[in-house]
Amino acid sequence: MSTAISMASMSTYAILGCGSVGHAVAEELVDQGKDVLIIDKDEGRVEALRDQDLDARTGDIADEEVADLMDDRDVILILSSDIGANRAAVENIRERDGDQFIVVRASDPVTADELQKLGVDVVVNPSAVIADSALRALETGELEYKAEQLAEVIDDTSGKMAILAHRSPDPDSIASAVALKAIAQSRDVDADIIYEGEIGHQENRAFVNLFGIDLLARDDVSLEDYDTIALVDYAKASEPVVDRPVDIFIDHYEPEIDYDATFVDVRPNVSSTSTILTKYIQEFDINLSDEVATALLYGIRAETLDFKRDTTPADLTAAAYLYPFADHDTLEQVESPSMSPETLDVLAEAIRNRDVRGSHLVSNAGFIRDRDALSQAAQHLLNLEGITTTAVFAIADENIYLTARSKDIRMNIGNVLQDAFGGIGEVVGHSTDASVEIPLGIFTGLEGGGSNRDTLLDLTEEAVRSKLFQAMGVEGSGSESGNGS
Structure with a gap:
């Protein structure tokens, strides 16, 4: 039986050790209508929990008698700050050959490994959880800040924006340009996607044709006609591609040339520029069309070889966000073009x-x-x-x-x-x-x-x-x- 199925059928819970972490978990579970038994050795704390109509009892979680009370519990959360008591509680419960789902609190990676070997299902390290939460909050704050900067550059455009995709652009470059154009249009700024070379590979040509993506050849336009210049997925260019200042530079590689752009977002920790643009689509809360969603999903999949090459969690979460909006029938046509x-x-x-x-x-x-x-x-x-x-x-x-x-x-x-x-x-x-x-x-x-x-x-x-x-x-x-x- 899978963990997901087991968890869905679980209805009785126990929390051993109910400090601030255990209290927060208990309140959430009770709000969800769960049957929760709380064991803690602090009589004053137990009394306070009872005053809140919680089923709390006094007991030392390291004692074998407490393990006897766990026989009818489906899920056991051992959340005491006393890691030694947590270890003893796990040993006592597992000695009874029960199949309860056990979550236990650790203090560091070493104790986490020790507890894992005792047969627990999930080990929680509060320090790691807090650090992870802080990093996610930082990422969210940074994205919000960068989005404000990008919006400022786009909004300062008095004429049109030129979005340059790299020479003979691949799906990631084209999709990123399509997404940036959508962001510009959402802010009432017209933009053209411009490329050099040729659209190679039958999949790429099918991609452009099936979605009716408008691309302009570099030889057919003058960049002097554009007020704002943006480069997407252009880091691998070995020589300057424009002879005027660049306003926007977005890529998942560090550029080989310093463009000294007004707005720069370079993220080597993700595997596609489409992933970066997806984050901006989310941050700007744009009404996502199926064309843009499908283009970005295809860009991520193509750049990561369908998630088999250098894929990061950010790529996966971006793809998961895009998936419900994408046109999968068209995507299948793009990925399976006829052979000439x-x-x-x-x-x-x-x-x-x-x-x-x-x-x-x-x-x-x-x-x-x-x-x-x-x-x-x-x-x-x-x-x-x-x-x-x-x-x-x-x-x-x-x-x-x-x-x-x-x-x-x-x-x-x-x-x-x-x-x-x-x-x-x-x-x-x-x-x-x-x-x-x-x-x-x-x-x-x-x-x-x-x-x-x-x-x-x-x-x-x-x-x-x-x-x-x-x-x-x-x-x-x-x-x-x-x-x-």
Whole structure:
């Protein structure tokens, strides 16, 4: 029987040791209509409890006679400040082989461990509870203060706000921008979401299209037309993205560039910028539309690999808040887009050319037009039996593009790519998901990519594979190969 089911059926309670903590618990339980028996050795305290119509009796909770009174109690809360008496009470009760649910008070982590070993169900350390409560109050106060600062910057906007998502934005960046736009609109400020590069990955394009998210290309606008500039999820940019002051900067990574923004909220202790924006949505008490809720939920899920990568309690509570408002049918469509013919061709080529060494797979997909297909191929190959790490590379636009995935908790694939190609290419990503873009001439010595496609493939093939396997710590020949080179 689960604890939740057991607790739901419990109706009789006992509180052993009724100081200020026990008294507060007793009053709450009685208000809920619970049958509560109180045992305390202080006669004056017991008399005062009786004057409040509470069922209180005098007794030393360390005595075995008190344990006899617990036979008909479902839940026992041992809350005395005398930890030795608490320990004796637990021992006496458990010696009777009862199945009562026991909550006991401890004074520090050491005594908490000792009490846990005696068979209690929950150990409460008041100092830890107070510290946790204080930290939650601090977090609430800080959020309220930051929200006031953010509101002030938004309200000072006399024209329009430009919200810049990072280059070739991912779901977290897009969702964060959508949420900030919703906050601005709730304060009667118009905002545009602006991006550079391209919307890659079929899921990202489906995300934008299904929700009708309006994105403006950076080349099609002039930032001089905007009164306020906001950067969301932009910390990984390695060079300044605007040549004017930034008003708002929000990210879950420390920025590599000091933007000296008017308002800054950087929280490395959460795993997505969407989590941060969700907290602001809550603080501003905005009427949350299903489009914004679904976008933020998707942003959190995508950034944490559906809560399997570096997920924090803040990410989970944000997702829990968004879940009832989200459009789950649309979310399923976003997460399961149809595979394009070219993606299918790239996957087939990657399967054919795979080189497997142990649980690591590296493959060359040849020449491609859709670079997004590489990430999908790497993800699909990760589903092969026995494979924990995949890397798929290909040639396009005079560059080598490589995408890697890993579910091996011992490996940080971002560090692997940095070790292998950090000196010659631009690496971005996480411990489980990373990519690198390498100028083709680095390996070939040819400008413009050369004219012989087969020669290009031959020149890059072994160099990329050997560097990758070496960085992965894998030596020797492949244990499995496709039919390609």
